[in-house]
Amino acid sequence: MTYHLSKLCLLTLTALALSGCVTLHNGTTKAEKQQAILQMKNETLSQLFKLKPHTRSQLNAAPGYAVFSNANVNLVLASFGGGYGVVKNMSTDQHTYMNMGEVGVGFGFGAKDFRIIMVFDSAEVMNKFIEQGWLFGGQADAAAKASDKGAAVGGEAVVNGITVYQLTETGLALQATVKGTKFWKASDLN
Template identity: 60%
Template sequence: MPAFFRHCTLLLVLAHLLMIGGCAAPGQTRDEQRQNIRQTEREVLNALYQLKPDLRNDVARAPGYAVFSNVNVNLLLASASTGYGVAVSKSGERTYMKMGEVGVGLGLGIKDFRALFVFDSPEVMERFVERGWSFGGHADAAAKAQDKGVAVGGEVVVDGMRVYQLTESGIALQATLKGTKYWKDSELNFD
């Protein structure tokens, strides 16, 4: 690979790593951030329930679920995402979380999407909340105009949880290998 491309790739990866630090929910105060996350949670659940009505019963029966808001950026050979969300147990206990993702592979575009994780057992949910690490390959093609409806990715079953992706806006074409980290938001889980 020519030196120019190596330097560009290195700069892109460094820029993406810096972007991951900005994965806090919008809002100035903790209460505003929590309120924003709860609003996103309601919007995502309502949109998915309209598109997949049976999902409402699945979520109600599940030991818990998590909803995340995520912005993914792909530039040539590197990709990065930052996001925030909440995991909600059947008892109603809420754990606010952050997420970050880096990857390598061909891609170009920016995609703003929401994800719903439905846990198949309390142990899977606890592992997700406490350890929250996921790594895997991802192939995706989504193209959507801002005001042209919604695009829903198919259900993905992985490691005891079902994942649904709801694209809000953006255009992306990517085939990447990514590392994703989910972790507790230490600021939002304390009063």
């Protein structure tokens, strides 16, 4: 009984700690936070273009794209994550700042910091994402990276009119989980 109680407390504390990850962007003012998110977006896109040069033309031809920073922790049978990002409408140059949170079940152990790039196939898909924001899926991956050492395994998938790329920044994780991810507008940044 004590083992299960301590496990539940550890999972609860982890979930609470990760819920703070949603607002871990730098800055104290709205403008500073927006600038920090745009800097993360630009750095992530530079990394993506270096690894997959064809994606530059894909993004330029798309009606819009999104870039998110996410921290994820896997503890045996549960997975929790949180992050932030921005959607860019290519026809209006408008940015919509968003948050994300995820919870999952399945085998996993470790933690990782990764970036997600989403390329929208149509303006309708982009607008639906901004307004409704759900993305649900299974994930099986391995990541081993510490600082500039190790290897990052990036994924690519097409889901409901959205091409999704994942780049691992740091962490050590082995997981096979089914996750529910929620994206929503950051009311304090829009």
